[in-house]
Each structure stands twice: as structure tokens, then as C-alpha cells.
Amino acid sequence: MGQSHFDASHLPDAAPLDEAGDIAAQMIAGIHRYLDRELRAADQTAAARLQSEPAANELSETAVQERRQEFAHIIGMADDRKPAPSLEFVCSTTDPFRVAATPTYDVHAVRWPVLDGVDGEGLLLRPKRPPSAHVIAVPDADWTPEMLAGLAPGLAPAQQFARRLVERGCQVVVPALIDRDHSLSGNPAIRMTDQPHREFIYRMAFEMGRHVIGYEVQKLLALVDFFTSPQQAPEDAPVAVFGYGEGGLLALYSGALDERISGVGVSGYFRNRRDLWQEPLYRNVWRLLRGYSDAELAAMVAPRSLVVEATPAPAVPGAPPIRHQEHARGQTTAPGKIEPAPLDEVAAEVDRARARFAAAGAADRLVLVEPPAAADGPGSDAALAALLAGLGVKARDEAANTQPRDARSDFDPAERTKQQFKQLVAHVQGSIDQAWRVREAFWNDADTSSLEEWEESTAAYRQRFWEDLIGRCPDPSLPFNLRSRPYGDSDAWWGHEVTLDVLADVFTHGILLIPKDIAPGERRPVVVCQHGLEGRPEDVITEDKDAYSAFAARLAERGYITYAPQNPYIGFHEFRTLQRKANPLGWTLFSFAIAQHEQLLRWLAALPFVDADRIGFYGLSYGGKAAMRIPTVLTQYALSICSGDFNEWLRKCASTDYFSGYLFNHEWEIPEFDLGRTFNYAEMAYLMAPRPFMVERGHRDAVASDEWCAHEYARVQRRYADLKIPDRAEIYYFDGGHMIEGTGTFPFLDRHLNWTPR
Secondary structure, eight states: OOOOSSOTTOOTTOEEOOOOSOHHHHHHHHHHHHHHHHHHHHHHHHHHHHHHOOOGGGSOHHHHHHHHHHHHHHTTOOSOOOOOOOOEEOOOSSSOSOSEEOSSEEEEEEEEEEETTEEEEEEEEEESSOOSEEEEEEOOTTSOHHHHHTSSSSSOGGGOHHHHHHHTTEEEEEEOOOOSOOTTSEETTTEEOOOOHHHHHHHHHHTTTOOHHHHHHHHHHHHHHHHTSTTSSSTTOOEEEEEETHHHHHHHHHHHHOTTEEEEEEESOOSOOTTGGGSOGGGOOTTTTTTOOHHHHHHHHTTSEEEEEOOOOOOBOOBOOOOSGGGOTTOOSOBOOBOOOOHHHHHHHHHHHHHHHHHTTOGGGEEEEOOSSGGGOSSOHHHHHHHHHHHTOOOOOTTTTOOOOOOOSSOOHHHHHHHHHHHHHHHHHHHHHHHHHHHHHHTTTOOOSOHHHHHHHHHHHHHHIIIIIIIOOOOOOSOOOOEEEEEEEOSSEEEEEEEEEEETTEEEEEEEEEETTOOTTOOEEEEEEEOOTTOOGGGGTSSSOGGGTTHHHHHHHTTOEEEEEOOSOOSTHHHHHHHHHHGGGTOOHHHHHHHHHHHHHHHHHHSTTEEEEEEEEEEETHHHHHHHHHHHHOTTSOEEEEESOOSOHHHHHHOSSOTTSGGGSSOTTOOOTTGGGTOOHHHHHHTTTTSOEEEEEETTOTTSOHHHHHHHHHHHHHHHHHTTOGGGEEEEEESOSSSOOOTTHHHHHHHHTTOOOO
């Protein structure tokens, strides 16, 4: 080896790296601190916005509708509802037309159309005189409509607010919700899971821009369609929605979206949401805290009536966090619990919305009800009286405390739940089958007539991918503050362990290998070598990890500068919780990984021995996920190689028919909101063009099948052919498993980084 002009003991302008302990864990802890601050800041911004913009009623109709459209989008209302001209009575030769009857009202089992293949189902409580109001009474997820109507045990009479509303002269519909049981969550032919039904639906739907919340809001709004249709008499009877627990969430969301709802009652749900990440996964909503906190949603109800009943939320302990892979033992559900909110927290959140109600001249229409005892709620006398008063109707109380009896002999609500669950699963799976058409329409504006037109027309797609789907956190704002220490050396290279500052509390860490034969003034290409899940930089250098084949060291021996970054998917529960904290802010784990790589690229480009135009990215497994997301938006990367991850990503994430799919394991952080309708892996690779892109695929790799991988890659190859650069896209198959093999990828790097191996 020739002598280099570099000093092996340090890097230029580097301070000593003297951090002790687990630097990867420190990095994760720093991102947590950053996110904790951002969650507090978002909360403070919401409070300030509610005070500084009190005249929401002065907003243009267009602005109001755009706001509602954005909220409908993030809660997964991606489909047009079917017309709901009437409700269908559910009866048969064995189940009577009338479920129950009292002197003043009848009860019917009903069904109504919502979406193609999706119906709402529940009970209709119908007064025998013209109703004074139409009310959707929404139970908590673990309560059946029969419990809320007094037809089944489980609730005290004072808690049966559907029955008590019909006794006051209202026509009431009680919808059935997807519950928190897990008996249906899975595929018997593959694996059953411990995920609550709501989480199982959430995990597949989120990837498709849908959500269990959105589906159920659609079911409620389909009832509003029915109540406000000309067939209803009297036509001027107001519409209200009152819900408890999960039903309270749905009531608030529905009321914020639809002005036809004249009164909203929220019980056992309303609170500050800055700790949303600690609640069950099925409550996770993308970008919720960027304008849609509970107080801000309450403000969207103004000047209509809103009653907040401070009844304790249903206690849902949820699953405890899993700290290590070896402790999982089949647990796939995400940690998260529901606990009652302190009264002062509920009151403070209500107070935040008061300015909007006052500005709309409706200060008296925002009512906080504090039940004197937990037994008085949900649906206390005070709360129901306030709801009806807000509607401007006088309650009748002709048959108080009537207790109807179910005339069905063998009704099982579990069968109804099963049908409701199966409909939503089928709807999501059907949307997966049609997603390629949606993506083709989405990509209509990409111009393949020339490379120049392609790059210009795809800039907006890159921006959409980064900002709306991955989430773009602030650009790195800090000086490098480079710290380094020797990592070791070999006959071919010197190693340096380095850290760089990125954002406040956020830094990046990795290992740089510098070939010893770099001549003075020479600039070499760089390959960023990315580890996989729970990996560390040294994994891609040493011979200890068979899957990586020491590829960073092998490339350094070929004369490349290599850099092995620590990416933030390490620490099991700790890093997955980052995703929970980030999502309500419109960010993901990769928002931070991209920021770290932005800073890394700036530093590498500034090194005197690096050719900034020849920096490539090569990642395995979760590093392959990084290869599909980081270089696509950071165009300073000259090429990307995805190893051990490229596949039909949408089906991998959301399909119920693949044994290695993410629905069946503990990696609950994987879904990215609405990715399936915009960017599958082929479309991500489109954003690499005209830069070179390669897939490394082992035939025995259980990440996906060869067929899935080949199908998705064929779309990439066709696009590169459309652009007249077919030689810049390649796939290399080898007879092996989940690993770096290198035989096809190393020559690809040599060719496209213009390097002749030493």
C-alpha cells in the first residue's frame, strides 16, 4: 500500500469523541427529548392559535371546507358514501320485526349502507310520536347497542343514555362499533394475533389512507344523511350525536366535520392530546396535533352546541411495552392504554375552545358538565338536558325508566361484530387490489418525454413524498461539531468513529473507513453502508455478522471510502415509541434519519478526500427500507442499492394473506399513512431516476417472495426504459437468504461511481 498524507489518529477539525456507554441509546434518547419538546410546543401553538384566531366564523367558506377536508383525510375518510335513503330492518322468520316495544317507543335492529361492501348496523329506538330530535347515541367500543338501550346487562340504568334519550322524545340510533376483543385478529391459515380488532383494522387501513376511525365516522355521517333526507318527518327536527369513550371520539370528530349536526355530546373522551402516543395504537392519527387537538375540534363545532361531560373514560390497560425481541413471546399488539383524564385537564381543554364560541356569539353553547358522581355518567341528567337545550327542543319524559325486553330468543352480538369486522377487512383488502390504478392516476403528471422533463415534473412528487408521507422535520441547523476517535485499522484502511450534531439533542453517529492509499489531492467515491434492524455501524465492518458479509470493509479494501451510520431503528420499544410521538406531528422515524443523512452528506462533501458527486447508498433489510426512502429525497446520493427489502411493499404491510407480512408481527411502527395510494416501492424508485438504482435479492430471503419482488421491480425497469436509461436500473438474484452477497452489487457500484477497484 502506498503512503497517504492522512494522519491515522484524527480527522481534520475534529474534537475528541469521549462519550462513554451506548451511543446508539443516547441518540434515541436525544430524539425522544426533541419530540417531547415538539409535542409541548404543538400544544402551546394550539392554545395560542385558539386565542389569536377567535373569529373562526369570519373564515371564508372555502377555508372552512379545506380545513374539514384535511381533517377528513387524516382520519381516513378516503371513500364516497353511498346514499342512505332509508334504514333496513334486520329480521327473519325467527327474529321478529320489532326487537322490543314499550308504551312509548319501539326498538328495531337496523342496517344502513355506508360504502361499497360496508354497512352500519345497530338499533333504532323509535318513539311512537313524532320525534323532537334525531340523536346518534354512540357507545364505547366494548359496549353493545343492546347494553346502551337497556336490552342487555352490563350497564346501570343511569348509564343507558340511548334508552333515556328515546324516553325524552328523541329518535335514536345506536351503531355497533368494532370492539377491543382480538378473537378475529389474524388469518387462521397463517397466524392469529393478540391485537385488538380496532388495531388489526388500523394497521392495514393506515397504509391505505384509511382508518378504523374514518370508517366509523362514515357510519355516523351516513345516519346524518338519513336523518336529514326529505323522507324524515318532521323535516326540521335537529340532529345530534352523543358518545362515550370511543363513541365520544367519534361524536367529536363527526361534529367537527358536519354542520348538519346541530348538537354534539362528548363523554369520557375530551382531554389534552399531547400524550396521544401513550394511548392505544388505533387512536394514532397522522398530523392530528398540527391543528386538530380536542380544543381545536371543539372550536370547529362552534357556533353549534357542544356538551363535554367530564365522566371518567373507560379504563383500558392495554398491552405492556415489550423491551426486547426475546421477550415478545407472540405479543404483537402495540403498547397503549386509556386512563381517565383529571377534571382540571378536561376543564382546561374546554376553556381553550371558549374564545371561539364567544367570538361566534355562542358562549352559552359550550357546556362543561361535571357529574357529581361517576355513577351519574355517561349521559347524566345534566348532560342530556344540556344537549337537548342546545338543540332548542323541550324534552318529554312520558315514560321514564321503562325497561324494554329483547324479543329475540338467541341473538348473539358477537355475530354482528364478526360481520362488521369482516366487512372492513374486505374493504381494505379490496382497496389494496385496486391501489395500482389509484397510483397510476396519481402519477399522471410525471413526464417521461425526456430526462429534463422527468426531473422537473417529479420534483413535486419528491416534495409530496418527503413532506406529506415521510414527514419533513426542520433541516439540520447546527454546525457539525465533529467529534472523533480511532476505530481501528487494517492493512487497507483506517477507521474513525464520529458524531455530528444535527438538531437540538439530535446527533448522528457512525464509522468512517478511509483507504490508506489515497494520494494527496485525490478525491474518492464514498459508499454509505447501512445496517438493518437493531444493527450497529460495526456490524457492516466486522466478520461477526454473517448477513452483512463485512461489506463496508470489503468495499474499503476495493478503494472506496465507506461510512456506516447508526440509523435510529434500534432499541426495540424505545425506537418504536419515537414513531408514536412523531406521527401526530406529521413525522416518522425516517424524518429524523433523513435529517441525519442531510448533515452527514454535508460533512462528507466537505472532506478534502471525498468526491461529493460520487456518494452512493447501500443498505440491507431495514437499511433497505432506508435505501428506498433516504436517497429518494436526498438527491446528493448518486445511486441507491436496496438489499433484502425490495418487494410489493403495500401487500407486505397490509395484506392478510402473506405469512411474513407485518400484520402478523410486533413491528407495529411500520405503516406509513396513505403510502399505498401514492408510493409503492416502484414509485419510490421512480424518484431515484435518472440516478442508478439496484435491487439485491436472495432467492431464499423470507422478507418476500421472488415473484413479489420481480413484479414490483419490473415496473421500475419499465420506467427506466421509458426514460431511455435502462442500463441504470438492475436487479441481481443470488441463491441465498437475507444477506449482502455483493457479486452483482460491487460491479454496479464500480460502474456507476466510476471507480476501478484497487
